[in-house]
Amino acid sequence: MITCKGFCSNIKEKLESKTYDGGAKRCTCCGIFLFSQKSRCPCCNNRLRTKPRGGKKSLNASQLNLKYKIIWS
Template sequence: MVCKGICHRYRAKKPGMNSRYETGQKRCSQCDIFINWEGKRCPCCGYVLRTKPKGTQTRHRLMMVQEIKRI
């Protein structure tokens, strides 16, 4: 599947101090952008969107923030 350019309508701006994943943004690996989209798949190419960071440090930081919000 190829990027058709539809996802650029949903392009997300970088938040100030928070992580993109903390604010609910998702990343399409195929289109290589962060988008604001409620679904689990990219509206453009149909790839599954990433909802968690790959890096160990950022993944742990996200887990800590989510745990604090639960309390």
Template sequence: MVCKGICIRYKSGRPFGINSRYENGQKRCSICEIFINWDGKYCPCCGYVLRTKPKGTQTRHRLMELQQIKRM
């Protein structure tokens, strides 16, 4: 799996007023090391599975709390 540079077209900027990129619907490719706006499950550039949840424990818990608040 190698980054081919196609992902640059789908690169997303930091969302304004939202704490989490994942909350905004952005996904991260671990190979290309970039956040992208992509509807698929795999990176359009390298074909690797995109991360849809944060790795860090604190950030993950904060995202879960925000999702529970939205459900109410």
């Protein structure tokens, strides 16, 4: 079992925007965003996420029609 060893309290960086678009990676075990060239967390050795988990929300019919009107108009 992978557990946080507490080193991440020293690693925490002040990020202006905690997003994947800015190049930050997230450790799901420690719950922190960090900039790293490596694919593993230096604290718990867990794989760092580079993309958000959630997908696009499903669109209902009215939103689809509006989307197509904008595209084809």
